[in-house]
Amino acid sequence: MRLSDVYSHSMVIASDYRIADPVKVGRLLEKRKDGLAAMGAHHVLVYRSLREVGRVLVMIGVHSREPVVDLLRSRVFFDWFDAAGVEEIPAVFAGEIVDRYELSESTADLPPGVLVSAIVSVDNTDVLIAELHSAAETFKAAGVRKVWVFRAFDDSREVLILQDIDTEENARRWISQHDAAADWMEHTGVGVYPPLFVGEFLRMVRVDDPDTGETR
């Protein structure tokens, strides 16, 4: 499965926190595959911050019939945070994809670039998406290759926006000199919303269906 496909057709649970050794995250996840499978997870993507030592963004793709609140209450999350040495549990984003577009003309599955993640509250998600599309050429010129927009289940104004950018240099330039359609990058880090995350792909963990042994 391509990285970009992990987010499609499923719920996404995202958490952003600090850990002493980000490389350890993959090993911890591998040890907890049974618990992840039980909650309906099919893939877990781990990104490591390029700006802040120890900061990680963990995205869990989930197929589940259970209400999200029941999933979050499960011991899987608490055991995971305990194992990772995370005492203060961060706020967790849970939502579904509402828009995705590719700006790269290449049809090949490009290697992951730099991921810029923002969780913000916006006035109107549909307006946000329309603005993103209208500024597509500007995004493309800046090196943005893919954009995903997720809407939170618990608040229709809350969105998680991921941008895949070709190089770290372009990502830094885009963050400091972006189009007005990306002004939301300046509104991160308020209240429980984490600051803008700029990171690199670290690891993908595939979780097989416990009944069939196949990837969901």
Place this chain on the structure above:
Amino acid sequence: MYVCLCHGVTNHTVAKAVAAGATTSKQVAQACFAGSECGRCRRSVRAIIEAVADDPAYAGPD
């Protein structure tokens, strides 16, 4: 965002409790249960209290 995993309490709910008058994590716990069980989300609760104090619009529309 889900702030308190024990009770499934969201950022929005905590912000509303703060806007309604809760000014400490204990008062927030009494109002909406966030942080009342394991207590490991209290840093997030305090961040919301500060955010609403800085800008009441953080609590969103009624």
